[in-house]
Amino acid sequence: MPAFGGGLTYCSLLVKWGSRVTPLGTSDRELPPCTETALELVNEVRATQDPHGRSLRGLMAPVFVESPFATETVSGRSVSSRRDALALFFDEQSAQDLPRRRLGDRLDELHLAHLLVR
Amino acid sequence: MPPAVLTNDDLSSFLDTSDEWTTSRTGMRERRISHVSAIDLSAVASARALACAGMEAADVALIIYGGVSNDELVPNSASGVQLALGATKAAAIDLNTACTSFCYGLATATAMIRTGMVRNAIVIGVELISRYMDWSNRNVAVLFGDGAAAVVLQASDHEEGMLGSVLGCDAEARQSLRVRGIGCTYAGRDVNFGDTLWDFDGQVIFKRAVHAMADASTRVMRDHGIRAEQVDLVVPHQANLRIIEAVAKYAQIPMEKVIVTVQKYGNMSAATVPSRSWKRWKVGGLLLGRPSSCRRSAVVLPTARCL
Numbered sequence: 001m002p003a004f005g006g007g008l009t010y011c012s013l014l015v016k017w018g019s020r021v022t023p024l025g026t027s028d029r030e031l032p033p034c035t036e037t038a039l040e041l042v043n044e045v046r047a048t049q050d051p052h053g054r055s056l057r058g059l060m061a062p063v064f065v066e067s068p069f070a071t072e073t074v075s076g077r078s079v080s081s082r083r084d085a086l087a088l089f090f091d092e093q094s095a096q097d098l099p100r101r102r103l104g105d106r107l108d109e110l111h112l113a114h115l116l117v118r
Numbered sequence: 119m120p121p122a123v124l125t126n127d128d129l130s131s132f133l134d135t136s137d138e139w140t141t142s143r144t145g146m147r148e149r150r151i152s153h154v155s156a157i158d159l160s161a162v163a164s165a166r167a168l169a170c171a172g173m174e175a176a177d178v179a180l181i182i183y184g185g186v187s188n189d190e191l192v193p194n195s196a197s198g199v200q201l202a203l204g205a206t207k208a209a210a211i212d213l214n215t216a217c218t219s220f221c222y223g224l225a226t227a228t229a230m231i232r233t234g235m236v237r238n239a240i241v242i243g244v245e246l247i248s249r250y251m252d253w254s255n256r257n258v259a260v261l262f263g264d265g266a267a268a269v270v271l272q273a274s275d276h277e278e279g280m281l282g283s284v285l286g287c288d289a290e291a292r293q294s295l296r297v298r299g300i301g302c303t304y305a306g307r308d309v310n311f312g313d314t315l316w317d318f319d320g321q322v323i324f325k326r327a328v329h330a331m332a333d334a335s336t337r338v339m340r341d342h343g344i345r346a347e348q349v350d351l352v353v354p355h356q357a358n359l360r361i362i363e364a365v366a367k368y369a370q371i372p373m374e375k376v377i378v379t380v381q382k383y384g385n386m387s388a389a390t391v392p393s394r395s396w397k398r399w400k401v402g403g404l405l406l407g408r409p410s411s412c413r414r415s416a417v418v419l420p421t422a423r424c425l
Contacts, residue, residue, distance in 0.1 A: 001221055001224075001352075001353045001354070001391055002331035002332070002334060002335045002352070002354050002355065002365055002369075003217060003218045003220075003221045003331065003354065003355035003390075003391055004217060004218060004326075004327040004330055004331055004355060004357070005215060005216030005217025005218040005219070005295075005355070005387065005388075006186070006216035006217065006292070006295040006296070006297075007215065007216055007218075007287050007288070007289065007292055007295075008287065008288045008289070008291045008292060008294065008295065008323070008326055008327065008330065009215040009216055009217075009218045009222070009285075009286070009287045009288075010218065010285075010286050010287070010288065010327070010330035010331055010334055011218050011221045011222060011225070011283060011284060011285045011286065011334055012283070012284050012331060012334035012335040012337070012338045013221055013224060013225065013280055013282070013283045013338070014280070014281045014282040014283070014338045014339065014342055014344065015279065015280050015281065016277065016278045016279065016281050017278065018274065018276065018278040018279065019276065019278070023169065023170040023172075024169075024170065024171060024172030025169040025170065025172050026166075026169050026170075027165045027166040027168070027169035029161075029162050029165040029166060030162065031120065031121070031153075031154055031158065031159070031162055032153075032154065032158075034120070034121050034122050034153040035153075036122065036153060037122060037128075038122035038123055038124035038125075038128060038150070038151035039124060039128040039131065041122055041151045041152075041153055041248065042124060042128075042151055042248060042253060043132075045248060045249060045251070045253065045312070046132065046253045046254075048310075048312055049252075049253065049254075049310075049312060049313050050310065050313060051252055051254070051299065051313040051314055051315050052254065052315075054308070054310060054313075055299065055308070055309045055310045055313035056315075057307070057308070058304060058307030058308045058309035059298045059299050059304070059307075059309055059313065059314070059315045060298070060315070061307055062298075062303040062304065062307075064293065064296075064303075066289075066290075066292060066293050
């Protein structure tokens with residue numbers, strides 16, 4: 001059983017089937033009936049989504065553990081900190097102009113400190 | 119499996135795709151979309167697996183819920199399955215290693231049985247990706263589907279079940295596959311829950327996945343003195359037909375021995391390996407897979423207990 005996934009995790013399992021291959025019982029448990037088509041179900045989800053609009057900034061703002069900021073260049077400008085990068089992203093003149101009280105920014109500060117320690 | 123089928127033609131009603139575009143790149147023709155929660159899917163699969171094993175829910179010692187699709191994070195999903203089954207004595211663990219979650223769960227449960235921590239376990243692979251898919255991105259929207267399956271592991275004095283495993287992680291490539299929008303890092307950033315963007319570097323994933331799976335398969339066979347020609351059946355993760363073919367080629371195993379369901383169910387992430395893999399297969403004189411009298415998505419998989 002070879003498999004891989006996000007992470008990127010991977011594995012391969014060696015399985016030997018047992019001597020008993022017939023079921024000892026059956027179950028009548030069923031899913032409830034589905035009254036919609038798959039396309040209708042998907043369209044219901046689509047109607048609630050706007051990832052490229054209202055959520056775009058928030059989705060793109062985080063910088064992750066694998067991002068080496070000390071040598072990063074963003075939009076042609078060198079940045080030496082996570083907040084500098086955020087300032088560029090949010091079109092601010094400097095990191096000091098960023099809102100200080102937002103939870104996401106605080107998380108970024110903590111993350112930067114973690115990266116610097118590393 | 120959820121009954122609702124989403125075809126490539128359905129996708130082309132709102133994406134710039136066609137059946138030919140999707141099939142030629144992925145081998146996929148349709149996938150399932152769930153109308154119920156991930157816990158509901160898991161509970162049905164688990165109840166059927168228990169019936170196949172002839173076990174009562176009250177005797178279950180461990181439930182491992184493998185997948186990235188959690189109805190909630192707190193309480194965890196395995197506890198919801200415990201409640202739905204009435205498995206009141208079971209420990210309940212959520213395990214997330216993305217698409218490998220079922221396999222990692224199988225390895226974890228086997229180890230716990232072998233060390234005597236538990237006598238048996240239900241291991242679930244489940245996904246409900248349709249609820250947070252970026253349906254505007256054709257590069258990922260065509261790939262994934264919903265589904266669930268469960269197996270029951272029991273202690274045994276025979277050498278059977280999962281004999282060996284190679285588990286690993288190529289974290290240097292972790293940025294090649296990311297679902298933006300789920301996790302604590304997005305708190306306080308004005309992200310509407312359910313809105314996601316997918317970082318998906320298909321070329322990197324292809325190369326890394328093929329190498330990792332082929333290498334892991336070679337190692338697990340070598341560690342147990344098994345040659346490729348002795349393998350009766352390969353049950354690979356169904357991310358993409360091209361990846362499956364490449365892994366089989368590298369591992370020197372003919373495609374006739376490789377289970378391929380990607381065209382009908384797409385990539386169901388953690389649900390992929392356990393779900394539609396258990397069809398009738400003659401392996402070493404034994405019938406491997408889901409017997410016809412057993413309800414779908416359920417299988418009994420005994421495992422060795424080595425004390």
